[in-house]
Structures are given as structure tokens and as C-alpha cells.
Amino acid sequence: MTTPAEPLRYAILGSGAVGGLYGAMLARSGCDVHFLLHSDFEHVRENGLRIDSVLGDFVLESPQVYDSVESMPKCDVVIIALKSTRNALLDEWLPRVVADDGVVLTLQNGLDVEADVRRTIPAGRVLGGCCFLCSNKVGPGHIHHLDYGRIAFGAYQEAGVDPLRANEVGRRIEADMQSAGIDANWSDDLAKTRWRKLMWNIPFNGLSVVLDASTDRIIGSQPGRDLANQLIAEVHAGAAACGVEIDEKAIRATMEHTETMVPYDSSMRLDFLAKRPMEVEAIFGNPLRAIGDRASEIAPSISMLYQQLAFFNEAICQDA
Template sequence: MANQFIYNSSQLSYAILGTGALGGYYGACLQKSGLDVHFLLHSDYEYVSKHGLVVESKNGDFTLPQVQAYSETSKMPPCDVVIVALKTTQNHLLPQMLPNLVKENGVVLVLQNGLGVEDEVAKIVGSNRVMGGLCFLCSNKVGAGHIRHLDYGEIKMGEYAANYQTAGITKRMQQIANDFESAGIKMQLAEDLLLARWQKLVWNIPYNGLSVVLDARTDELMGNSHTRSLVEELMWEVVAGAKSCDRTIPQNFVETMLQYTDKMKPYRTSMKIDYDEKRPLEVEKMFGNPLKFSQARGANLPKITMLYQQLKFLDSRNSS
């Protein structure tokens, strides 16, 4: 049941699906704190299985000379918490990955951007075995098994319930949050996962989208009066989208996000990195799904719609 502890053991086991800038950083922190962590890797598997992981961090550099690395989920042991840190463009792989990897009383923690990602996972493992997490993290993978953590790192985590009903704060959320806090990762527990996801989109939609369309870092978008105004206008459209889903984002939240980005180190967003590396973009989950949610409820979000159409064009041209 969703409100029970995941496991009665004193220590949870963790699987990391996607050992990149995000999954690699959080997984490495969890292992460094003494937890049992298992990493799924693709291109870096051979290197990491021999040399481990290196993390450069504003909170202190560290190396894990040995990690439990795997090239296939079929070789991984069932774990209490399966962290999905893949790009959403790889979610078609999850039906093969998840069923045998999450323990019977375990949970899948989806650390992905966008909206509707938990719905997909719930269809595979059941609604009562899914949580979502929103990561406020500036981190890049700079080489094989080499992660550079630039700034922030907080996770806002919430229980998923069917159709994104408000699920409150549960004991198992606290259990996982305690592990992350012990690993030096600040946690926020959200009573309403849908509200938390819309709040994250207030940042993700303008900065990820405009960084690709305008070929710009966050500091460049904030440093020009025209693009700064455009960022703010897009944020207010996200607020309107949330309202159409009966979720109210506080009036001061937009200003908080603008100030947050003003203080951020110059940052090339994850979508901009994917575009530059000619990888598929997370357009549907980050832009398409919020538009579908909103339009189905009568909301009109013209600037986000235009950004979505531009990104679809650039993504298509980039992959041809």
C-alpha cells in the first residue's frame, strides 16, 4: 500500500536508471553516504565498472573507485527504490526495465522533467508504487564517469496517486528523504505532486525552450531586457496552465524563479546540451503534455504553443 514503509529494513537499496549528470550525481552521493546503490550505464559501462565515478562538486569533490555497475537491468538485483533518471525520450524502454527491478514493497521514484511521466510508470508498476521528484540541480556529465556539479541540488518529492490526486505526505516519502538528507541532498516533501510539477515547469519551459531556440545560456537570457520579459511572460502562461488544472501557483513564485536564475552560475540547460549533441529533445513531456493538459481544460497558451512548434521543427531538423 502507498502509505506503508517501503521496507522494514534499516537500510534501503537503490537502483539508478541513467547514470548521467543527474542520476550519477545523486547516486554517487547516496553511495558515498554508505547506502547500497546499483548503477545502470550504457556508453560509460566499461569505464565506470573499472574506474568508478568522479564527482566535482561545489560541496566538495570526491571519487568512488568502485561502484556496482551494470549494462543491463536483467543483471541488477531487485531494489527498494528504483530511481528513473533517464531522459523522457527513453521512456519506451521502461516496460522492459522496471517490472523485475522494483521489489514487491518497493517504489519507483521518477526524477524526470515534464508532466505526465508518472502516469506512464504507473501503467507498468501500479499507481501505488510511484513517486515523482523535481530536481533543482545544475550538473553536467563532462566525461566518462565524470560529473561536474555546479550549483543547487534540492529535490522536491511527492507521492503519485491516480490522475494526480493530492496524496499528502507519507512515511515512505520521509524514509527516502532521510536517506537523501543524510547524503547531503536537501529535500522538500510535497503534498501535491501535480502542483509541484507545474511549479517546476515555471522554470523549465522558458529556460529550456528559449535556450535552444535562441542559442543562449541562462545568464544571457536574463541579461537582455527583451528576453527577460519573454521569460517572465512564458512563466505567467505556465501559471495559467496550472490554474486550468485547478492548481494555484502563488503570485510571488514567478519573481522567486527570476531571482533564483539571476543568482545562478551561467548555465547551459539540459535541453540545450541535448540539442548541441544532436540528441532527441524532451519536447513532448516538457511542452506537449502541459499544453494537452491545459487545452483539454479550455486554456489558451499562445507563447508556449509557439515555443513547442519551434522546438518540434528544430528537433526534427537536428535528427535528420
């Protein structure tokens, strides 16, 4: 007989549409969850976290909230749900909040965002995940979860590294999440999971900004559908060029999935409309760099969309 392990202590860095939702669900189910907040700190301390969700509405009355990393306890699991545009902060934050044998799970969009974590966290203790959900922060400490909710996550794959610790803690995170009502799924192939998610993010985040349209308008127009289909096929081909084989049926499935989705403004479109820096490098730049020299040939439409978004981002960052 083995003694049951101590419960995991969680930190949530970035308590918005994703971190706020999953953190609140974990805390509601009894997990020890510590939330880092900034502008919403006072509001959430007084009013709690309000979750309007297709899975059921609730208010997390008295979350453990912090307005700086310095005041947080060391945690076994640090979940990153910040925008990747702010990853420079991680270099200072992670060493302060990650316990000695703790792990970091980044739920950020894009590809290779784990590399930003690895600057301060040793190999074998980094996990990454993709969230398949429609969720928006609609006000201070107020999250509206509209549709879906699945997380797929796994250990960050690095040549020559056996991620024993990441696997072990990862399986416990999966169990905690499932107990909390989160549709969490362990992935033995994080790269494949990330590329699969990019098959949605690249077309629909990108087009929603450049075409100034929600997903239903893109899907509802023939040129919009043609563009989306072309981009999805290029992500599929880009993954293959990186040695990641995805079933061809996923191309059609991504379109069908979007057709049945509620009308949705992607996170990138919300950032654009709010004049916040967009996650262009994580979602577009990193995959194109992963494809390498042949990117403009394998993925000409992604390359063009990347430059169009970079143009918009440049203007946003100059204004900021």
C-alpha cells in the first residue's frame, strides 16, 4: 500500500477567460488554488470570481488571490494562462512561485511557447496544453464560458529528455481536473496536440482580425470558407513538414466543428479590437519558423496572413 500523495497546490498566472475558468472550477472542487491578479485584484477579493458557463453558472466566493508573485506560496503546479505576448514576465515570476520539484503547465496558444518556460525551469518539468473552448472575460472577475471546454495536455517533448516528473504530476493534474468537472485529456504527443489546435487558431484567429469578422460570418461566406479551407490545409501540411502526421479527416472536421460553434469572436480579434498586442509570434511566427526554409512554399497563405497580422500588431504596439 502506498500513502496517498499530498494534494497538489496550484498557482494560476493569468486569471482571465481560461485561467479564471479552470482555476475557479478546480477551487470549487476543493483544490488548493492561488490566483495571481492585476487590474481585477480588488474586485475579485471583494466579489469573488463569477463564472457564467455552459457547464453551469457559479461564483467562487473567496478565492485565494494575490496582486504580486512575491506574496504567493510556492506551488507544485503553476498554470500559465497569460497572453504569450507577456512571456518576458515569466523569467522573474516562475523562480518565485514554482516549488522545488514543481511543474509548469502552460495553456497558452500557439507553438513552442514552452520554450519561454524552459528559460528558467529545468527540462522534464514543463507541460503544455491546448484548450478547446469559447470563453471570454466580459468584466472584472467575470468570465463568460460559451461553448466547449476540453483541455488536452502533455509533457513538453525535448530530444534526450525523459519527462518523468512532468508525466507523474501531469497525470495527477488530469485527475484533479476531471474531478473538478473539466474535460481534461492526457496527451502523449503534445506537438501533435498543438498542431491540431493550430488548425483552428491559424485560420480563425487570423481571418477574424484581417477580415474584421466573427467565425460565423467567415464560415457563412464562400470567399471566407475558401480562405479558411486553404489555411487549414496549409497547417496540416506544415505539421507534416515538421514530422507531425495528422489524420487528413481533421481538415474537414475543423470546418464542421466551426460550423456548429456559437458565433464567436476569437481571442485575437478581441485583442485587436481592444488594441492589445496580439499573439502573432506564438500562433503564426513560431509555426512558420518550425516549418523552416520551405514555409513560403508549403504555407504561402499562412505566411501572408502572418505579415498582415504583424502589420496590425506593429501599429498596436506603436500606439501602446
